[in-house]
Amino acid sequence: MGRKILxxxxxxxxxxxxxKGLTQEGHSVEQATNGQDGLFRATDGSFDLIILDRxxxxxxxxxVLRALRAAHIETPVLIxxxxxxxxxxxxxxxxGSDDYLVKPFSFxxxxxxxxxxxxxxxxxxxxxxxxxxxxxxEIDPLSRSVKRAGKKLDLKxxxxxxxxxxxxxxxxxxxRTMLLEQVWDYHFDPGTNVIDVHVSRLRxxxxxxxxxxxxxxxxxxxxxxxx
Amino acid sequence: xxxxxxxxxxxxxxxxxxxxxVIGFIYERTHDEAVASLHRQVVEQSKVLTDVYRTGGKTAxxxxxxxxxxxxxxxxxxxxxxxxxxxxxxxxxxxxxVQSMQEGYHSAVIxxxxxxxxxxxxxxxxxxxxxxxxxxGRLVGEGLAFRATLERSLILAxxxxxxxxxxxxxxxxxxxxxxxxxIAAVAxxxxxxxxxxxxxxSGAGDSFDRLGLQMNxxxxxxxxxxxxxxxxxxxxxxxxxxxxxRLRSAAQAAAQTSDPxxxxxxxxxxxxxxxxxxxxxxxxxxxxxxxxxxxxxxxxWFDVRELAAELAEMYDPLADEQGAALRFERPDRAxxxxxxxxxxxxxxxxxxxxxxxxxxxxxxxDVRVQPGEKRIRIEVADRGPGIPLDRREEAVxxxxxxDSSRSDEGAGLGLALARSIAHLHDGELHLEDNRPxxxxxxxxxxxxQQAAR
Numbered sequence: 001m002g003r004k005i006l007x008x009x010x011x012x013x014x015x016x017x018x019x020k021g022l023t024q025e026g027h028s029v030e031q032a033t034n035g036q037d038g039l040f041r042a043t044d045g046s047f048d049l050i051i052l053d054r055x056x057x058x059x060x061x062x063x064v065l066r067a068l069r070a071a072h073i074e075t076p077v078l079i080x081x082x083x084x085x086x087x088x089x090x091x092x093x094x095x096g097s098d099d100y101l102v103k104p105f106s107f108x109x110x111x112x113x114x115x116x117x118x119x120x121x122x123x124x125x126x127x128x129x130x131x132x133x134x135x136x137x138e139i140d141p142l143s144r145s146v147k148r149a150g151k152k153l154d155l156k157x158x159x160x161x162x163x164x165x166x167x168x169x170x171x172x173x174x175x176r177t178m179l180l181e182q183v184w185d186y187h188f189d190p191g192t193n194v195i196d197v198h199v200s201r202l203r204x205x206x207x208x209x210x211x212x213x214x215x216x217x218x219x220x221x222x223x224x225x226x227x
Numbered sequence: 228x229x230x231x232x233x234x235x236x237x238x239x240x241x242x243x244x245x246x247x248x249v250i251g252f253i254y255e256r257t258h259d260e261a262v263a264s265l266h267r268q269v270v271e272q273s274k275v276l277t278d279v280y281r282t283g284g285k286t287a288x289x290x291x292x293x294x295x296x297x298x299x300x301x302x303x304x305x306x307x308x309x310x311x312x313x314x315x316x317x318x319x320x321x322x323x324x325v326q327s328m329q330e331g332y333h334s335a336v337i338x339x340x341x342x343x344x345x346x347x348x349x350x351x352x353x354x355x356x357x358x359x360x361x362x363x364g365r366l367v368g369e370g371l372a373f374r375a376t377l378e379r380s381l382i383l384a385x386x387x388x389x390x391x392x393x394x395x396x397x398x399x400x401x402x403x404x405x406x407x408x409x410i411a412a413v414a415x416x417x418x419x420x421x422x423x424x425x426x427x428x429s430g431a432g433d434s435f436d437r438l439g440l441q442m443n444x445x446x447x448x449x450x451x452x453x454x455x456x457x458x459x460x461x462x463x464x465x466x467x468x469x470x471x472x473r474l475r476s477a478a479q480a481a482a483q484t485s486d487p488x489x490x491x492x493x494x495x496x497x498x499x500x501x502x503x504x505x506x507x508x509x510x511x512x513x514x515x516x517x518x519x520x521x522x523x524x525x526x527x528w529f530d531v532r533e534l535a536a537e538l539a540e541m542y543d544p545l546a547d548e549q550g551a552a553l554r555f556e557r558p559d560r561a562x563x564x565x566x567x568x569x570x571x572x573x574x575x576x577x578x579x580x581x582x583x584x585x586x587x588x589x590x591x592x593d594v595r596v597q598p599g600e601k602r603i604r605i606e607v608a609d610r611g612p613g614i615p616l617d618r619r620e621e622a623v624x625x626x627x628x629x630d631s632s633r634s635d636e637g638a639g640l641g642l643a644l645a646r647s648i649a650h651l652h653d654g655e656l657h658l659e660d661n662r663p664x665x666x667x668x669x670x671x672x673x674x675x676q677q678a679a680r
Contacts, residue, residue, distance in 0.1 A: 084509045086569045087522040104505060106498070158540060184541060188573035189506060191641060192580050197544040220495060 002026040003048040003118055008038030008064065009080065010056050014103075018051065021107050022114070035059025045073050049117055051110075054081035054092065062095050069096040076117040080105070089187045100187075108221035112173040119169060132167040135227025137206070137214055139167050148210065158183070159202045166215065166225035175222035199223055231404050235396035242392020243385070250381050250388075257377055265349055265365060270332070273351035273363035276305070280355050288361075292317055302366040304337055304348055310358035319362065330354050339366070406435040410442065422450050458624075459511075466507060474500035510640040513573075517647035522567050531562040531596050531603060534572055539594045542579045549587035551609070553579075555594045562598045564671060566652050571605075571669070574648040574656075577641035578607040578667045586611025589664050599673070602654070606668040613665040619658040645669065 005027050009015040012033075019029045030047075032038035035056040042050055042064070050068075054061035065077055076098040081088065084102040092100040098120075099113050132139040136149045144160050146153045155163065161183050166174060176195040180186050199215070207213040216224045272295070280288040285307075292305050296318055306317030315322045320338040330352050338345040350364025409427055416424045425446065426439035474497055481493035516522060539555035546553035564571075582592045589610025597604040614622050623642045645667070646656035654671035 084505075085513050085516050085522075086573060087516065087525055087567075090525055090569055102509075104501075184537070186572050186576075187569050188576065189509065190576060190580070191506070192545060192583070194542060194545045194580075197548055198541075201544055220498070 002028060004046060005029050005114070006032065006038065006042055006047045006050045006075075008032045008035065008042075008050065008056065008061070009053040010034060011053070014053075014080075017107075018110070021111070025111065027114075033057075035061065035064045039064045039067055042068055042075065043071060043073060045075060047075050049114060050075050050077045051114070052077055052079050052097070054079055054083055062092065065092075065095050065097055076120065078110075078113060078117060080110075086187050093187075099181075106221070108173060108218075109175045109177070112175050112178060112222060115172045116169050116174070116178065119172065132164070132170075134167055134170050134225055135212070135214055137167070137227075139164060148206065148214075153205055155202070155205060158198070159205065162198060162202050163206070163225075166223070169225070171224065171226045173218050173221045173224050178222070231397075231400040234400035234403060235393060238396025238399050239389060239393035242395060243389040246385060246388030246392070250384055254377065254381055265367065266332075269349045269351055269364050272303070272305075272365075273353060273361070276361055276363050277353050277355070280361070285355075285357060285359070288355075289316055301339075304339060304350065304362065304364045304366060306362040307355075308360040308362065317362070323362075328352055328360055334367075335364075337362075337364075337366075410435075410439060413442070417446070422446065422453060463507075463511065467504060470500045470504050470507075474504070507640065510644055513570075514640065514644050514647045517570065517644070517651040520651055522570060522651060525569075526566055527568065528563055528565050529568045531564045531571075531598075531605060532558050533561075534568065535575065535594055535596045535605060538572060538575050538579060542576070542583065546579075546583050546587065546592055549583050551583065551587040551590055551592050553583075553592045553594065556596075558596050558598060560598075562596055562603060564603055566671065567648070570648045570651065571671075574645040574669055575605055575607070577645045578605075578669070581641050581667065582607050582609040582611070582665070585609070586613075586664055588612070602670050602672045604668050604670050606666060608661045608664060608666040610661065610664040613660060613663055614658060616660070622658065623656060642667070 005022055007015060007018055007022070007029050009018065009031070010033050015031055015033070019031060022029050030041060032041050036058040038050075038052065038056070039059060041047075052061045052064060056064070061079060061081070065079070068075070068077070077096070078099045078101060079092045079097045080101050080103060081092065082103040083092075089100045089102070098117055101110060101113055130141075132141065138147045140146075141164060144157075146155055146160065146163060162179065165179065165183050177189070179195050179199070180188075180190065203213075203215045206215055212227075214225055214227060216226060218224050276288060276291060276295070279291040283290075288307060292307060295303060295305050304318060306315060306319040306322065308315055308322045312322055312324065312326075318340045320340045320342070323335070323337075332349070332351050335348055335350055336345045337348050337350070346366045348364045348366045350362055353361040353363070355361055406429075413424045413426045425443045428436045428439050430436070477493045477496040477500065481490050481497065484490050484493065536555055536557060539553060543553045579592075579594070586592060586609025591610045593606075593608045595604075595606040595608070597606065623646050642656065642658075649656045649669050649671065652671045654669060657666075657668045657670060659666040659668070
């Protein structure tokens with residue numbers, strides 16, 4: 001399960017904290033402390049993921065990203081940045097990054113996103129129309145139909161999208177902001193628990209009447225779909 | 228003051244030059260006038276004398292010459308020379324050689340009787356019927372003398388003009404530097420942090436007054452912005468104080484407790500308070516950026532109807548939980564708008580959250596999109612308590628939270644951010660009475676969009 005991650009971050013404290021956490025998760029982490037070095041290491045294309053700070057010495061993060069994409073290196077990139085405005089996030093995503101995480105962040109949030117990105121890379125080999133199963137839950141992305149223990153669940157379109165996203169990240173923590181970004185495609189920070197309300201509605205339809213719950217709350221991080 | 232000196236010198240030099248031009252003109256004209264008048268006198272005198280000769284003969288002429296010499300000024304030169312040049316009447320000291328004489332107007336050097344040196348003169352030579360030569364003319368000395376007097380007075384005039392010019396320059400420089408000095412003094416006092424200073428106006432409505440007016444208007448605007456900034460800083464500091472102090476006490480308590488459950492609880496509170504701090508800062512930053520019109524490069528076409536539908540659907544369960552039914556009146560057609568989709572989504576979500584938070588008791592929340600000729604209106608209306616007219620402006624101000632007892636720190640910024648996002652789109656945020664309840668709406672003008680199309 002261990003993967004190769006390139007961490008380009010000039011702040012030593014953040015870098016060592018991230019490297020330590022990711023190594024504990026079983027990944028091997030290579031570090032670069034400026035943009036040029038990061039670009040140089042990234043160009044061999046052997047990494048599964050690049051975590052890229054935006055404000056870097058010598059060459060800034062977005063320039064590194066543009067250079068990589070121009071060279072057709074499609075390694076998933078997660079941008080870490082203290083530039084937190086909606087415009088900054090859009091700019092980062094438009095430059096070709098796969099995800100954008102605003103500093104400061106919790107390690108749980110970062111880990112959830114890292115795992116989602118690594119997982120996405122894995123699932124690229126699977127055809128998208130493949131049935132998804134989680135325990136006794138069965139999802140058919142083609143007909144958008146959901147069954148649990150053979151019984152058809154009646155989900156609203158957005159509830160279906162939520163569930164499919166959970167299922168594609170089975171066994172991994174999914175945070176609220178990830179849901180807002182991936183399921184709704186909004187990049188602002190809502191001041192209310194609007195996402196939780198959606199998840200709890202989905203949970204009611206999914207788990208009510210069944211002995212074993214599938215959708216779990218992970219304290220301080222988010223949610224997880226697991227059998 | 229070198230500037231004053233420069234202005235004075237400049238004015239002096241300009242006065243000198245213009246006087247020089249006038250004086251030069253006068254000099255030219257009077258000089259020509261003097262020469263012409265001399266010429267006229269000489270011709271006239273000669274004509275009178277030849278007429279006398281014609282009517283009265285030589286005897287009458289001799290009398291006339293004597294009369295002329297007796298009564299005329301000493302510059303007059305008259306002589307009658309006999310045919311052979313031997314006899315001479317008149318006041319010439321010597322007779323010119325008759326052989327070389329030609330009739331007509333001449334400039335010649337002659338010496339008058341009783342005078343030590345010869346003079347330049349203008350003369351007319353006439354051959355009389357009896358073969359005599361009549362010499363009649365005037366010494367040019369008279370014209371020269373007049374010219375010399377004129378030159379002297381002109382030089383004097385020039386000196387006076389120069390001095391007067393310099394004086395005018397000094398007065399002018401003094402006036403200008405006094406007016407500018409007033410403005411500069413105000414600027415100086417402002418630099419010394421007294422923004423209440425204003426430029427005094429003379430009331431004459433001149434350029435200085437206009438400059439002063441503009442400067443005063445600029446100062447008014449700066450004062451207003453400073454005041455706004457001060458209020459913002461004050462309220463930011465105030466609003467950050469409580470989460471920071473809560474964070475601090477939770478962290479301290481977590482460090483002191485030995486109960487792991489309590490510790491976890493306290494650390495969770497530390498994180499929550501830190502998060503709310505970050506949220507406040509992010510929102511304040513977002514407001515500043517929108518007000519500075521940053522983000523227009525990310526404008527694109529999108530369908531407002533879909534955006535509103537999506538957000539209404541997103542907030543429906545939350546409203547439901549709060550006991551309100553959220554309704555969206557879907558327009559029949561798409562409503563294209565050129566703008567920042569993400570930021571407008573955030574603005575609308577802020578209006579929705581505001582309505583759900585404060586207006587849910589009314590039981591109904593309506594979301595409407597109204598496409599218009601000139602502007603698109605996105606509206607959220609609740610049936611809650613509403614906001615009294617006199618407190619609406621306060622509600623939209625940054626940190627203008629009406630209910631200060633609430634602990635949700637980010638809430639006070641929601642409407643302020645929605646308004647700055649409206650500004651980013653050249654639009655406005657309106658707060659109106661929904662009779663009962665509050666109706667908030669974003670009005671985005673269409674003209675920009677068409678211009679961009």
